[in-house]
Amino acid sequence: MRKYAxxxxxxxxxxxxxxxxxxxxxxxxxxxxxxxxxxxxxSYHKITIENSLRDEADIIMSSIMNELYTxxxxxVENTADGILLKKTREGAADEVVKVAxxxxxxxxxxxxxxxxxxxxxxxxxxxxxxxxxxxxxxxxRAPQISFPxxxxxxxxxxxxxxxxxxxxxxxxLKSKFGF
Numbered sequence: 001m002r003k004y005a006x007x008x009x010x011x012x013x014x015x016x017x018x019x020x021x022x023x024x025x026x027x028x029x030x031x032x033x034x035x036x037x038x039x040x041x042x043s044y045h046k047i048t049i050e051n052s053l054r055d056e057a058d059i060i061m062s063s064i065m066n067e068l069y070t071x072x073x074x075x076v077e078n079t080a081d082g083i084l085l086k087k088t089r090e091g092a093a094d095e096v097v098k099v100a101x102x103x104x105x106x107x108x109x110x111x112x113x114x115x116x117x118x119x120x121x122x123x124x125x126x127x128x129x130x131x132x133x134x135x136x137x138x139x140x141r142a143p144q145i146s147f148p149x150x151x152x153x154x155x156x157x158x159x160x161x162x163x164x165x166x167x168x169x170x171x172x173l174k175s176k177f178g179f
Contacts, residue, residue: 045164053160053171056124060106060158061175064099064133067108068154068179071097075148076135076179082107083135083154104129130159138178153178 014022073085082100089095100107104127108119136143137152158173 046169049162049164049169050171053126053162053169056126057158057160057171057173059124060128061156061173063106063108064154064156065177067097067099071095073097073179075150076152076154077148078134078143078145080145082133086148099133101128101131101133106131124160126160126162128158128160130157132157135179149179151179 068085071085071087073087075086077084077086079100081102082098085097085099087095098107098109106128133154133156134143135149135152135154137149153176155176161168161170
């Protein structure tokens with residue numbers, strides 16, 4: 001026991017070279033750990049933003065499809081910024097619903113509707129600038145503005161963008177479905 005106590009009382013230290021070597025190894029290990037940690041954090045945030053973009057794209061697509069199938073239009077007509085869903089009623093005014101992209105947001109509502117940030121069908125955090133929606137005949141003819149289609153295809157091009165930590169993350173989706 002005395003032998004171990006004498007070793008603890010020893011005043012021998014480390015040499016300068018041993019200290020430099022130990023500090024160098026310590027710095028390398030801490031550097032590697034911090035690089036791996038930062039890479040993991042950046043990857044986590046990137047995946048989070050991409051998931052958010054996908055979720056918002058799903059919300060937008062389901063809102064448009066839900067409006068189309070719930071409203072059941074007799075005619076779909078193109079406008080400069082979207083489509084009009086029209087249903088005629090005997091003895092009453094035609095019902096019209098606008099589905100368009102304006103000011104970087106989705107608009108679903110009356111023909112003169114503007115973007116509404118409180119509408120749960122259209123409220124998303126992403127910018128939708130560059131997105132578009134149009135209808136065309138089922139035979140593939142080019143879409144024409146103000147031309148009524150009783151059946152055909154609806155073409156949706158979504159361009160979503162979110163900014164995080166000074167970087168802009170984007171996602172583009174294209175879809176078409178029949179009516």
